[in-house]
Amino acid sequence: MKFSSRARYGLRAMIALAQGYHRGPLSLAEISRSEDISLSYLEQLIAILRRAGLVEGTRGAHGGYQLTAGPVSITAGQVVRALEGPLAPVECVSEGVEAGYCRRQTGCPSKALWGQVRDSIAHVLDTTTLADLCSTNELEVS
Amino acid sequence: MKFSSRARYGLRAMIALAQGYHRGPLSLAEISRSEDISLSYLEQLIAILRRAGLVEGTRGAHGGYQLTAGPVSITAGQVVRALEGPLAPVECVSEGVEAGYCRRQTGCPSKALWGQVRDSIAHVLDTTTLADLCSTNELEVS
DNA sequence: ACAATTCCTACTAAAGTACCAGGAATTGTT
DNA sequence: AACAATTCCTGGTACTTTAGTAGGAATTGT
Numbered sequence: 294m295k296f297s298s299r300a301r302y303g304l305r306a307m308i309a310l311a312q313g314y315h316r317g318p319l320s321l322a323e324i325s326r327s328e329d330i331s332l333s334y335l336e337q338l339i340a341i342l343r344r345a346g347l348v349e350g351t352r353g354a355h356g357g358y359q360l361t362a363g364p365v366s367i368t369a370g371q372v373v374r375a376l377e378g379p380l381a382p383v384e385c386v387s388e389g390v391e392a393g394y395c396r397r398q399t400g401c402p403s404k405a406l407w408g409q410v411r412d413s414i415a416h417v418l419d420t421t422t423l424a425d426l427c428s429t430n431e432l433e434v435s
Numbered sequence: 436m437k438f439s440s441r442a443r444y445g446l447r448a449m450i451a452l453a454q455g456y457h458r459g460p461l462s463l464a465e466i467s468r469s470e471d472i473s474l475s476y477l478e479q480l481i482a483i484l485r486r487a488g489l490v491e492g493t494r495g496a497h498g499g500y501q502l503t504a505g506p507v508s509i510t511a512g513q514v515v516r517a518l519e520g521p522l523a524p525v526e527c528v529s530e531g532v533e534a535g536y537c538r539r540q541t542g543c544p545s546k547a548l549w550g551q552v553r554d555s556i557a558h559v560l561d562t563t564t565l566a567d568l569c570s571t572n573e574l575e576v577s
Numbered sequence: 578a579c580a581a582t583t584c585c586t587a588c589t590a591a592a593g594t595a596c597c598a599g600g601a602a603t604t605g606t607t
Numbered sequence: 608a609a610c611a612a613t614t615c616c617t618g619g620t621a622c623t624t625t626a627g628t629a630g631g632a633a634t635t636g637t
Contacts (some may be wrong), residue, residue: 439592439593439594496605498604
């Protein structure tokens with residue numbers, strides 16, 4: 294029961310972008326250095342986030358990436374879902390899976406539990422914004 | 436971000452055992468039929484649960500497995516941890532990992548978030564007993 | 578022209594998952 | 608004593624996913 298390194302690294306990259314939000318585009322080379330993630334892997338992760346519409350890139354010298362919305366408007370849930378797909382501790386309660394997925398469905402005792410697990414994860418991720426995560430950092434670092 | 440089929444199947448098997456708690460040992464062949472899990476795979480899963488002290492087996496004809504405690508005293512958290520290991524959405528916040536695991540540790544903004552995710556999962560699993568899961572079922576089925 | 582960057586695609590080594598196969602040990606029943 | 612039902616143990620294996628690497632094309636400021 295682990296989130297992939299995609300989600301871990303991707304979230305860290307998004308936090309880095311949130312921290313530099315007012316300072317114009319941030320290059321992956323910089324994030325790669327500060328977060329110690331290989332550049333080529335980071336490129337793949339950011340590509341996913343770009344396709345999800347969370348960041349936009351500007352090419353060429355002095356290019357880089359920027360959030361498409363302010364850190365207060367982007368939740369950890371959006372980032373994690375973009376990188377990992379729908380939250381689904383088990384398939385039968387995956388976000389976006391219609392009822393009738395399995396015949397055990399009706400009256401399956403464990404299904405309700407997994408649904409609660411999914412909801413509690415979703416609640417934490419969806420009520421935390423990138424801004425929240427940045428301020429945590431500044432508190433600790435200062 | 437998924438629980439393995441070990442956890443899914445194992446929990447279902449434990450619920451089946453809880454439902455037959457008063458009726459003496461339940462054989463894996465029966466669970467295999469009712470839950471539609473292959474016998475040999477089920478044997479492996481139950482072996483894990485036995486080593487964790489959650490069930491005990493009695494060999495020979497009319498043998499089978501029984502919970503070592505009543506369904507009210509066994510939580511889903513115990514079952515899932517036995518099958519999956521410590522709850523750890525990411526390694527650095529794994530249950531039982533001491534501080535200082537990674538140098539980013541102090542002031543890592545994402546670490547706090549993953550810790551909250553872990554705690555919310557743990558809360559759901561640890562406050563749900565096998566008895567709770569059985570009663571859910573009976574309500575639905577009746 | 579060139580250097581810095583994003584963007585794209587394909588590949589790969591390692592690990593983990595979800596099983597299956599085969600048999601040994603134990604115990605009730607006939 | 609034989610047998611059938613069961614737990615218990617070990618080892619293997621096909622498959623999928625993960626976590627990357629490699630190489631290069633396109634774009635843009637200086």
